[in-house]
Amino acid sequence: MRDVIVVGAGPAGSRYARRAAEDGLDVLVFEQGTIGEPLACSGHVSTDVLEYVPEDDRADLRQNEIYGANFHLGGPDSRAYPFYKENVISQVIDRVGLDQTLADAASDAGATVRDGHTVTEVDERADHVEVTVKGADGTETHRARLVAGCDGPQSRVRDAVGLPEPDELLHGVLGFDPAPDAGEFVDVHLNVPRFFAWRIPRGEAGVEYGLAAPPGESVGDRFDALTDAYGVETERRCSGLIPIGPPDSVTSDRVFLLGDAAAQTKPFTGGGIRYGMTAADHAARTIDPARPETLADYEDAWRAELGREIRLGAWVRRGYSLPEPIQRVGLRLFSGQIGVHMDEPSSLFSRAQLRALFSR
Template structure:
């Protein structure tokens, strides 16, 4: 019997599998398809990412360095409100390569990570969980002391364990244009209903265009209108759900959720790579598969670390729906040099940010 069966080998799942294996636990990780594919997430991340990856990975994954963002209330020709730093504030990376490197690190740590395994059922018993899966050879059942649901926004594990749903699921779309662009600013357009659209330069890899909005808001049509305003034709179009708002609990008797399955994401951007891996570390450090009582330790730890950031991020997101004149006036008033961390909105109240505002 395994200590943990991990369902999903995205950043959160592979990070947890690696850390749990390093703790000496017997870990099986199951990925539905091939690791990292299909792509359904932006590759714009904070520089903290490299702390979670083996040495030397940065050189292979880095595509561009970003020093700021230009906010627009309208389209590409509308007034730009820049926010910037003197240095690098974020990175653009090979998103598929990130998943592949994290999965490799999990395997190197001793986790048994299997691709082509689609989980079809999860059953909890008094002293174990039974995970059923379709495999390249047919089907199989795996018994473990606990199951970790790291299987994304529409989590099968979450439903099987009767864990509440996230507050909201947005619909996000991505497309790519191949013209090389090594500029240092991303563009954010507050034009999509209740969220935004973006343009991210990816160096030699081209440019990423994206948009997210609530389902039913003609998201693909909005995306096509957005890219038409930029005068580009995108390739490699992909889409996916973005969970916003963690449920009141992310654990059951012998199961727990991490990452997008737990809606451990930033409400103001939808990004969840760093939040998910942060929660994965808390899970690996605190959960003992032989003691279900430790699941509450995980609940407490990740919420203590991230809940304040998520609450403040929710307030920031509300500004996306303000009337355009108020948005424009607010952006004009606060644009300039910043001292904030893109994953930690509480840094809006930091001394570094206040000093940057004074310099501006």
């Protein structure tokens, strides 16, 4: 019997598998398809994300460095309100490569990583969990003391054990223009209901366009309007769901959720790579598979670090739906040099941000 079966080899699942294997646990990871594919997530991340990657792999994953963002209340021809730092504020990475690199790191640490295996059943028992998977060679059943559900916003593991769903699921769309662009600013358009659209220069890898919106909105039509306004045709398009708002519990008797399955994401951007890997580190530190009661320690630990940021992020997102005259005043007032961290809404109240505001 394994110590832990991890379902899903995205950033959160692979990060946990690596840390748990380094601690000597017997870890088995299942990924439904090819690791990292299909792409359904932006590659624009904070500067901290590559710290979770083996040092020798970081340069190969980095595609561009970003120093700021131009906010618009309309399309690309509308007035831009710049927010920037003198140093790098974020970076653009090879998103597929990130998943593959993290999975390789987990394997190098001793975890068994198997792609092309779809989990079809998760059955909690009194002293173990049985996981049924379907692969190219047929159906298998495996047993473990615990299961980590890292299988995305529509988590099969979460549903199998009756854990609650995220508060909200947004529909996101991405498209890519291959024309190289080493620009240092992203563009953010606050003309999408309850969220935003974006343009991200990715260096030699081209340009990423995207947007997200609540269910019921025609994201495809809005995406076409975005790319038409920029005068580009994207070569490929992908889409996915973005979970917003973690439920009250992400653990059952022998199952715990990580990453998008637990809605450990930023409500104001939808990004969850760093939050998911932060939670994975807490899981590795606090959970002992021989003592399922330690799942409560994991709940306490990740919420203590991320809960406040998620709540503040929800307040930031409310600003996207304010009347345009109020948005215009706010953007005009606060645009310029900033001292915030893109993953930490609490940094809006930091000394660095105050210094930036009063040094203008």
